[in-house]
Amino acid sequence: HATQIRRAAGANRLVGVSHVSPSQGDDPRTTGQGLPRAPRVRGEHAAAAIKCGPNPRRHDRTLLSAFSVSLWHTHWFSVAAMRAWWVCGFLPFLAAAAAAADPAKGNWEPLIRLPTEKGDAPAPAASAAEDGVTKWAVFVAGSSGYGNYRHQADVCHAYQILRKGGLKEENIVVFMYDDIAKNDLNPRPGVIINHPKGEDVYAGVPKDYTGKQVTAKNFFAVLLGNKTAVTGGSGKVINSKPKDHIFIYYADHGGPGVLGMPNRPYIYAGDFIKVLREKHASKSYSKM
Known part of the structure; x- marks a missing residue:
């Protein structure tokens, strides 16, 4: 099965293969001749690799198609997430920044307000001076x-x-x-x-x-x-x-x-x- 998966990796470059040096021949995951060890296959792809039978060639397309579908779904999700971020996150931020300026007068609001104060409310009056307090x-x-x-x-x-x-x-x-x-x-x-x-x-x-x-x-x-x-x-x-x-x-x-x-x-x-x-x-x- 390891041979078949390496063959799939070489043909489509979809599976990462790690290499070892000849000095690592005592590693049970190598042949002792410095050959590449079996790749790590995650999740549902590992299950597909385990199902390989005596004649693993017939499973080439099944295994690779699983990787291809997974990569396609990952790409689609990334694009969708980026679009959602622009619509729900960055664009409202720009709108809020633009709202801070008065387009009619070309100036900005210099007041510093508390989160509990409404935007149109007047600035709070200065507190009365306390007796004997500087x-x-x-x-x-x-x-x-x-x-x-x-x-x-x-x-x-x-x-x-x-x-x-x-x-x-x-x-x-x-x-x-x-x-x-x-x-x-x-x-x-x-x-x-x-x-x-x-x-x-x-x-x-x-x-x-x-x-x-x-x-x-x-x-x-x-x-x-x-x-x-x-x-x-x-x-x-x-x-x-x-x-x-x-x-x-x-x-x-x-x-x-x-x-x-x-x-x-x-x-x-x-x-x-x-x-x-x-x-x-x-x-x-x-x-x-």
Whole structure:
């Protein structure tokens, strides 16, 4: 039967045949002369191979036709699955993306909505200020270079969102290398966007810590409210009180136990955890 199946494989190349070297002659699946071992036949095709009788030549067409029908069904299923994916998956995705833009005005909806909010519902009103509570924010773009445009763009966008939400500029600290807006590769000098049809999100963003000042050391000092440990920059820190809220937003590459920064050393988990514990022990915030 093995001889017959090999003969079928050679004629139609439908059955995979594995070869062995002469040194594998002790393998019971070979003849000891380095001849190819019997192919592996799966499923219903294995049953067809077992039925081969004393004169296996008569079963050539039956065995090969079974393989041919199986391959034809596999091909048909693959084509059908691909068509279904295009109709049910990708095309609705494109339609949803197109719906995000207003074709009449040529602009896009900049609001960020919760999944429970309806598309036509107005944006939720800012929550009433709590007595004795100051909201702080720290934004960190941990990269540099025009190829990492998105990180500084996202930080600028986040700043604009919080300012519109009522946070004061004096309570927001921004870390960004600031080499994107005026970069030679920028087709819109002085402008940073985070959507093809979006507005400029760079205007008005404070340059608290830029260039060589964007370091893990300064970030930790700002978070702890330690002005004496800050090197360069605006000197702005998170001078929070026990009832205050602190929001930290970081955008860049990272890995297990490490977050990137444009200037080394990076932010390592052990160091960051130590700073967070120190901040917690100071009882200078209620939420972070």
